[in-house]
Amino acid sequence: EPEVTQTPSHQVTQMGQEVILRCVPISNHLYFYWYRQILGQKVEFLVSFYNNEISEKSEIFDDQFSVERPDGSNFTLKIRSTKLEDSAMYFCASRIAGGTDTQYFGPGTRLTVL
Amino acid sequence: GQQVMQIPQYQHVQEGEDFTTYCNSSTTLSNIQWYKQRPGGHPVFLIQLVKSGEVKKQKRLTFQFGEAKKNSSLHITATQTTDVGTYFCARLAAAGNKLTFGGGTRVLVKP
Known part of the structure; x- marks a missing residue:
């Protein structure tokens, strides 16, 4: 069964450094999402992406964040200058166009900012 | 904002017993x-409810959508250790399809 994949599984970085989290959505999906989950808390929406542009973003998704679909398979989340409070699990999700509303989540990238 | 609230936050259940979580x-x-x-995993979609009063079942799981469409419940019968995890309800926005998650009910099963 097709799955969303994410790399790396764990990223440790120093405060102020840039990180890029990578996702490969399911191949025929057209809607892509990033969510984050601070340890022990609920899952929070960051951004949705469709047709090569952001369709919606949350208050969390400030100027330090950006997303890109650099080729036909990858979907990336960049954090330009990481802060301690960016430490969280970051989940990528994708959805097929039309029909089902089901979003399929990847296994996540645990980001630790020191 | 249009939040969804879940109770209880934690549920300790004896194996074999039933429990319900509310949204x-x-x-x-x-x-x-x-x-x-x-634990340590990612959210996995279980079900979607759209109709007032809708009830759907998946084996030992029963999902219900309230008549006023302001609440929902998940009832698990004969809890097993495989039911351990956090159960989230989430509202799907029409435009952009972002999901707004509730705080979750963390279920621990005592064997």
């Missing part, structure tokens, strides 16, 4: 989805 909204929901997240 409430102050505004009418067009739909509600339920997800399960195993």
Whole structure:
């Protein structure tokens, strides 16, 4: 069964450094999402992406964040200058166009900012 | 904002017993989805409810959408150790399809 994949599984970085989290959505999906989950808390929406542009973003998704679909398979989340409070699990999700509303989540990238 | 609230936050259940987790909204929901997240895992879609009063079953799991579409429940019968995890309800927004998750009910099963 097709799955969303994410790399790396764990990223440790120093405060102020840039990180890029990578996702490969399911191949025929057209809607892509990033969510984050601070340890022990609920899952929070960051951004949705469709047709090569952001369709919606949350208050969390400030100027330090950006997303890109650099080729036909990858979907990336960049954090330009990481802060301690960016430490969280970051989940990528994708959805097929039309029909089902089901979003399929990847296994996540645990980001630790020191 | 249009938040969804879940209770209880934690549920300790004896194996074999039943339990229910609830999801409430102050505004009418067009739909509600339920997800399960195993410890250390990612959210996995369980079901979507869209109709007032809708009831859906998946083996030992029964999902219900309230008549007023402001609340939903998940009832698990004869709990097993495989039911351990956090159960989230989530509201799916029409435009952009972002999911707004509730706080989750963390279920621990005592063998």
